Structures are given as C-alpha cells and as structure tokens.
Amino acid sequence: MNKYIKKAVLVMLVMSLLLIMAACGSKTEGTKDDKESTTTETTRIVTDSVGREVEVPIDPQRVIVDWDLGHVLAVGIVPVASTTKVIDYGEFLKDYYQGQDIVDLGNEDTVSLETATSLKPDLIITFAEENIKQYEKIAPTIVFSTDSYDSVEAEILAIGEMLNHQEEAKKFMADYTARAKVAEEKIKAVIPEGITFSLFTLTDKEIVVIPSGNSGGEAMYDLLKLTAPTSIQKLIEDSKGDWQKQRISWETVGDYVGDYVGVLDYGQKYETTSTWDNLEVVKNNKVITFDGKYFFSADPISVIHQAEHMAEQIIELVQKQ
Numbered sequence: 001m002n003k004y005i006k007k008a009v010l011v012m013l014v015m016s017l018l019l020i021m022a023a024c025g026s027k028t029e030g031t032k033d034d035k036e037s038t039t040t041e042t043t044r045i046v047t048d049s050v051g052r053e054v055e056v057p058i059d060p061q062r063v064i065v066d067w068d069l070g071h072v073l074a075v076g077i078v079p080v081a082s083t084t085k086v087i088d089y090g091e092f093l094k095d096y097y098q099g100q101d102i103v104d105l106g107n108e109d110t111v112s113l114e115t116a117t118s119l120k121p122d123l124i125i126t127f128a129e130e131n132i133k134q135y136e137k138i139a140p141t142i143v144f145s146t147d148s149y150d151s152v153e154a155e156i157l158a159i160g161e162m163l164n165h166q167e168e169a170k171k172f173m174a175d176y177t178a179r180a181k182v183a184e185e186k187i188k189a190v191i192p193e194g195i196t197f198s199l200f201t202l203t204d205k206e207i208v209v210i211p212s213g214n215s216g217g218e219a220m221y222d223l224l225k226l227t228a229p230t231s232i233q234k235l236i237e238d239s240k241g242d243w244q245k246q247r248i249s250w251e252t253v254g255d256y257v258g259d260y261v262g263v264l265d266y267g268q269k270y271e272t273t274s275t276w277d278n279l280e281v282v283k284n285n286k287v288i289t290f291d292g293k294y295f296f297s298a299d300p301i302s303v304i305h306q307a308e309h310m311a312e313q314i315i316e317l318v319q320k321q
Helices: 002-038 069-074 084-088 091-097 113-118 129-135 152-162 166-190 217-223 230-239 300-320
Strands: 043-047 053-057 063-065 123-126 141-143 197-202 207-209 260-265 287-291
Touching: 053 141, 063 069, 069 084, 069 091, 069 152, 069 166, 069 300, 091 300, 123 129, 129 141, 152 166, 152 300, 166 217, 166 300, 197 217, 207 230, 217 300, 260 300, 287 300
Parallel strands: 063 123, 123 141, 197 260, 260 287
Antiparallel strands: 043 053, 197 207
16 A cells, blocks of 8 residues: 555656646746847848848948938938048038038048048948948948939939838938929929020030039939030930040030020139130120039939029029020
8 A cells, every 4th residue: 555655646746846847948938938029120131232132230320421421311311420522512411410420531432441440330331332341341331322223212212221211211202302393393484495504614624514414414404304405415425424525625615505504613713715705695694603512412412402502593594684
C-alpha cells in the first residue's frame, strides 16, 4: 500500500512541476510578445533616383543635402547643412528656413567632409553617384537627381517619398499648380498672342541665351507660357543641350531679339555695343532687368516665385507702354 501511495505522490509532484514549467514558459513567451509589440521600426527601405535600395530613417532629423536644397525645403524639411551656391543664391528659399541655421559645407564638388561628419547627420542627399562612397562613411546616402524625372510633380513626389513626407509633397504641388495658373492668367490678360520674349545673360564677350527648363527660362517659358522668337527656338534645338552653343555675339544679338527682352543680371561687368544700343527694344524701353541672385536656382520653390516676380515686372512694363 505504501508503495502505491509513494508512486501516486511522485506522479503528483511530476505533474505539478510540469504545470509550473508550462506557466513559466507562457509567461516568458508573453513577455517576449509584449516586447516585440512595443518595439517600433526606426528605418525603412527607399529606392533613390538611380535605383539603389537604401535603408534610411523613417523620420530623418539631421539631413544634409549637397545641391537640391529647394526640393527638400518644399516637403517641409530644413536640412542642417547644404553647399555655398544654393545657400548664397537661393534668395527665394530663405523665407523657408528663417530662424534656422543651415551650415555651409563649401562648394558642391568639394564638400567639407570633416564639417559634415561633425554635424552627425542621419541622412545625406547627393546629386551625384560619385559622391556616394565618401558620404556613406558618414551616414546613409541617397541620390536625388532631377534628371531622372520628367516633371516638377514627379520630382517633388519622389523626394517626398524618400523623406517620408508624402503628404507635404502633395500639398506643395497643389499650391505650386494653383499659383502657376494664377501667374499665367495674369500674363495672358495683358500680353497679346504672338508677342515674343527673349531672355539673356549679358557678359563682356558674349550673350548667353536662356532656354526653357533653365534658371529663369523655366519660369518665363514653362510656367508663364511666354513664347521665344523662332530664331531662339531653332538655336536651342540645334544646340542639342550644349550650353556652349547657346551663346551669341553682341553683333548678332538682333537676330535673336523678341518683342520684349529679359536680362538676368548677375553683376557681370560689360559694355554694351552700338548694335545693342540701337535695337528697337532698347530704344523703346522694352528691356526688363531681373536681379540674378533671385534667378540662379531652378528648384520648384524658386521657380514659382520667379514666375510671380516676372509676371509682376512684365505687366508693370507693358502697362507703361
């Protein structure tokens, strides 16, 4: 009898031990599940402009951008650093980061890597693939190149996706489109159909013709829908994108002058020639000078402001005629 009692007690002890172990296991499993459920993801995978898949922060806080400052600002992010030209010549961008300091890293081709490292960025955006190797030693790096997209909307939506600011990108584009339409309608109301506009930069040795898609030209021709003279359209077409072939001499400028002329003044020193001084547009005060520091950048923020600024100046001049 004692033998059976001892066996029963032993069985009960074993079963109790198993129940305790099971309970502990459940508790451990529950703790593990709870831990996993409270863990939040901090990174995501994005595809950049050249097709690279890169792991980047979900919510980047310290961004460096070496060229396309305007695009980054357009989707609501103020970077900690950028480069000299886009900071110094991005006059229309300054209202978008008032009160916040953007560190100047120097020329876009010779960025100070020491300064960049000291800023402890969590993401770097570059315009050139050849910069990836040096930047990746500092922080995750993505390439953003406007050449990869066929419209301003595509550019903005792409950078919005890369930075996880999709809604901000959509909001910017809605505002951009509405403002462009208003500026275009204002121009249509005062500029008769068939009137042509030339856009130049004057230098001491030659004159640079500014086409659509370029700084100043995008605002004039693409947004305001003004028309360049046929001679300029042919020059641009024949140049096949070679900017060296988009230059003309002071002696031949008359062949490329429209009913009105816009001049982007970057402060270059030059002396006009008799050919220029005797142009009808010059003698009849149909030349408009635009401050070049507002027209260097061709990002969407700058371009929409350029279009509005151009529209105001053109309308003012035309109404004085």
